[in-house]
Amino acid sequence: MKIAIASGKGGTGKTTFALALFLANSDRSVFLDCDVEEPNAHLFLKGIEKQKDVVQLLIPKVNADLCNQCGLCVKSCQFNALAMAGKAGVLVFNELCHSCGACTLICPTGAIQDVETPVGEISIYDLKGGAEFLSGRLKVGHSAAPAVIQAVKKHPSTTPYTHHIIDSPPGTSCSFVTSVSGADFVILVTEPTPFGLHDLKLAVEGVENLKLPYAVVVNRVREKDHLIKKYCAEKNIKILLELEEDRRVAEMYSKGGTLLEVLPDLKEKLNLLLSDLEDQVGANP
Amino acid sequence: MKSNTPKELVVVSGKGGTGKTSITASLASFFPKKVLVDGDVDAADLHLLFNLKNTKTEDYYGGSIAEIIQDKCTQCGICESLCRFDAIIFEENRYVVQEMSCEGCKVCVDHCPEKAFLWKPDLNGIWMESETLHGSLIHARLTPGSENSGKLVTHVKEIGKKRAIEQNTPLVIVDGPPGIGCPAIAALTGASGLLMVTEPTPSGLHDLIRILDLAAHFKLKSCVLLNKADINPKYEALIQAEIKKFDASFIGTLPYSKIFTEAQLKGQSIVEAYPDSKESIYLKEIAKRVTSFLGL
Numbered sequence: 123m124k125i126a127i128a129s130g131k132g133g134t135g136k137t138t139f140a141l142a143l144f145l146a147n148s149d150r151s152v153f154l155d156c157d158v159e160e161p162n163a164h165l166f167l168k169g170i171e172k173q174k175d176v177v178q179l180l181i182p183k184v185n186a187d188l189c190n191q192c193g194l195c196v197k198s199c200q201f202n203a204l205a206m207a208g209k210a211g212v213l214v215f216n217e218l219c220h221s222c223g224a225c226t227l228i229c230p231t232g233a234i235q236d237v238e239t240p241v242g243e244i245s246i247y248d249l250k251g252g253a254e255f256l257s258g259r260l261k262v263g264h265s266a267a268p269a270v271i272q273a274v275k276k277h278p279s280t281t282p283y284t285h286h287i288i289d290s291p292p293g294t295s296c297s298f299v300t301s302v303s304g305a306d307f308v309i310l311v312t313e314p315t316p317f318g319l320h321d322l323k324l325a326v327e328g329v330e331n332l333k334l335p336y337a338v339v340v341n342r343v344r345e346k347d348h349l350i351k352k353y354c355a356e357k358n359i360k361i362l363l364e365l366e367e368d369r370r371v372a373e374m375y376s377k378g379g380t381l382l383e384v385l386p387d388l389k390e391k392l393n394l395l396l397s398d399l400e401d402q403v404g405a406n407p
Numbered sequence: 408m409k410s411n412t413p414k415e416l417v418v419v420s421g422k423g424g425t426g427k428t429s430i431t432a433s434l435a436s437f438f439p440k441k442v443l444v445d446g447d448v449d450a451a452d453l454h455l456l457f458n459l460k461n462t463k464t465e466d467y468y469g470g471s472i473a474e475i476i477q478d479k480c481t482q483c484g485i486c487e488s489l490c491r492f493d494a495i496i497f498e499e500n501r502y503v504v505q506e507m508s509c510e511g512c513k514v515c516v517d518h519c520p521e522k523a524f525l526w527k528p529d530l531n532g533i534w535m536e537s538e539t540l541h542g543s544l545i546h547a548r549l550t551p552g553s554e555n556s557g558k559l560v561t562h563v564k565e566i567g568k569k570r571a572i573e574q575n576t577p578l579v580i581v582d583g584p585p586g587i588g589c590p591a592i593a594a595l596t597g598a599s600g601l602l603m604v605t606e607p608t609p610s611g612l613h614d615l616i617r618i619l620d621l622a623a624h625f626k627l628k629s630c631v632l633l634n635k636a637d638i639n640p641k642y643e644a645l646i647q648a649e650i651k652k653f654d655a656s657f658i659g660t661l662p663y664s665k666i667f668t669e670a671q672l673k674g675q676s677i678v679e680a681y682p683d684s685k686e687s688i689y690l691k692e693i694a695k696r697v698t699s700f701l702g703l
Contacts, residue, residue: 130450132585133424137610159586160421160617165609180491200470200513217592222491222512262617263624265557265589292423292585293449295549295556299507316671317428317452324450328551332507344668372663376608376639 123403124286125396126156126305128329129312130321132292135341135365136311137162140289142381143309144255146392151285153255156301158242158270161257163289166380169247169255176243177258177273179221179266180236184212188233195225195234217265242270246279254279267291268300275304285396294321294328302329306403308336309362314348322350326359335403342367362395413571414599414701415564415579417446421614423585425604426634429667431582432456432676433687435541437694441578443539444567445546446594448532448559453582454546456676459537467547467562468528469555470511473504479523486515486524511554531555534563536570543570557593560584564594577703587621595622600701601629602658607642615646619653629655630700632693636660656700659693661686 127140141163144153155163182195182204189211196204196212203218204225216239226234241264245257258274260267271291280286290301302308308329312322322338329336337360340350344367354361365371365381374384382389418431432453435443445453473494475486480502487495487502494508495515504515516524531554534547545567549556567579583594595601601622605615615631622629631650633643643660650657662685670680678687 131424131452132450133422159588159591160423160610160614162422162610162613165613198513198517200511220510220512222510222514223489224512224514224517227489227514227518260588262587262620265592267586267588293447293556293590294551295449295590296552296554297586297588298449299552303507315668316455316674320452320455321450324551331552369663372635372638375610376606376642378609 123284123307123400124288124305125399126288126290126302126308128290128298128302128308128310128325129292130294130310130325131312131317134311134313134318137289138375138381139311139339139341140287141166142388143392143396144287145380145382146389147285147396148249148251148253151287152280152283154274154280154286154288155255155257156271156274156288157291158258158260158267158274159291159297161259163255164245164247164257166378167247167249167255169249171245172248173246174243176240177270178238179241179269180223181216181219181221181239182214182225182234183237184214185233185235186211188231190231192230194228194230198224198228200224217263221266221269241266244274244277256280267297271297271300294324298328299332302334303332305334307399308334309339310336311339311341312350313342314340314344314350319349319353322353326357337362340364363391411572411575411577413568413577413579414703415568415581415597416600416602416697416701417581417583417595417598418602418604419583419591419595419618420585420604421587421618422605422610425606425611426667427604428452428456428582429670429677430604430632430634430690431580433678433690434694434697435580436676436678437691438578438580440542440576441580442542442567442571442574442576443544444563444579444581445544446560446564446581447584448547448563448590449549449556449584451546451548454537454544455674456671457539457541457544459539459544462535462537464533464535466530467532467534467559469531469558470529471526472506472509472511472529473513473515474525474527475502475504476523476525477501479521481521483520486519489514489518529554531559534559534566536566542576543574545570557589560590560593587617591621595625595627598627601627602697603629603631604634605631605646606635607633607639607646612642612645612649616649619649619655623653629653630658630697631655632658633660635663638663658696658700659689661689
């Protein structure tokens with residue numbers, strides 16, 4: 123079973139919740155940090171890095187000796203990743219390249235070659251007690267986050283595990299889609315604020331477009347009745363868990379601690395939560 | 408009046424939820440003439456803190472996507488073999504484009520020997536222009552799950568700059584997205600300066616280093632604001648040390664405060680909702696420092 127944790131808004135407690143869910147069930151799951159632009163799980167899990175793989179993309183390289191400056195490559199690129207720079211010839215902006223191969227295919231003189239270029243890396247960590255987790259990391263200056271996310275999700279190290287807990291990036295753009303696609307269930311973590319509600323609605327639209335089953339976790343709850351509860355009731359969305367606003371949690375997080383250290387009783391709840399999802403996903407494959 | 412190039416301040420953070428939007432809205436009060444841009448197009452919240460008037464809406468097409476004309480397709484399979492995004496699949500005895508996977512690169516369209524493709528504009532969302540008490544706000548709504556978020560960020564920034572020139576205002580303030588990928592790169596490209604909002608946590612520091620690194624990569628100057636500073640006071644020194652390494656400047660701190668949420672619930676910025684609070688007084692000082700940071 124693949125469970126993706128997403129949110130729309132950043133900083134709602136996605137990683138905090140995903141880590142707690144993983145730690146409560148680490149005997150049967152693997153953790154995938156797919157927030158590759160800003161991966162943070164390793165700061166809290168403190169494992170031992172045992173393997174590091176490079177994620178590469180094919181990015182064009184122009185051989186100036188063969189280039190006749192016809193400009194077909196620049197015209198063919200839909201992402202403005204190539205530009206004609208007068209006598210200097212064709213410039214490639216790696217960070218804009220989608221690695222589609224259009225320029226290489228169109229070049230009449232064979233001056234463009236696709237070169238494997240590192241855009242990120244995947245670290246695999248061992249944890250105390252035998253568990254593992256994977257962390258994807260986009261190289262600074264590159265925009266190919268979806269390629270790195272895809273590589274983490276397909277990594278062979280994930281295959282032995284029955285459950286994948288996927289920590290997703292904030293937002294609702296292509297990185298979010300890549301991270302949650304193929305999940306059996308999506309948990310949207312939000313907070314009872316106008317920003318939290320607004321971005322939850324966007325995330326709900328995103329998962330509904332992808333036709334994925336989902337439910338909500340509300341973090342930093344201050345009052346019994348709140349705007350997320352009202353929205354979820356209207357939309358008939360299940361709230362799996364509510365976590366109260368607690369300065370101790372914020373302080374523990376700032377020291378690199380996890381939710382279960384402040385709220386040890388949560389472990390059993392999260393154990394049950396995963397088993398319930400198992401039943402639910404099993405019933406509606 | 409002579410034409411001017413407005414300065415562009417982009418507010419970024421690396422990590423999400425550090426307070427970018429609340430701080431952007433508050434700073435707006437201290438700059439009398441500016442244009443506001445919400446550059447976080449896939450989770451845009453800035454408009455929730457303003458009273459919007461006369462919102463004009465336009466569709467946004469960031470690119471195009473391919474569709475196979477079945478009558479012309481001879482099923483040679485060239486498109487499938489050239490597509491690097493696995494967007495062309497063979498199902499029910501025909502090739503089809505999976506729209507969710509199509510990145511809009513046009514390789515299939517250009518290399519089909521039968522010219523059996525349509526190249527359709529891809530509606531990625533809308534962009535809007537609203538009047539607020541603080542002047543024009545340019546904002547957008549990416550259709551959740553849609554492509555071209557980076558292009559939409561670039562688009563709202565371009566409109567913002569254009570309006571600033573037309574209105575002869577010296578400043579554009581852009582509320583940026585989290586992260587360091589495509590939308591973040593689009594947001595910070597061409598900025599006069601970056602204001603980075605961070606928090607005293609392992610993630611805040613880790614993510615700040617990555618956005619500082621990205622700013623250095625694009626040779627942009629940065630200043631850093633530490634929000635929620637009192638959650639863990641020992642971080643200020645760690646953050647200062649990183650700022651020094653990257654030759655950025657430290658611009659101040661704000662305390663962990665419930666009025667961020669209280670103001671949000673009122674649909675106002677902190678400075679509007681609680682003008683006499685200590686947070687507002689700090690923010691006024693921060694605005695002064697931003698002014699000199701940008702050389703306004």
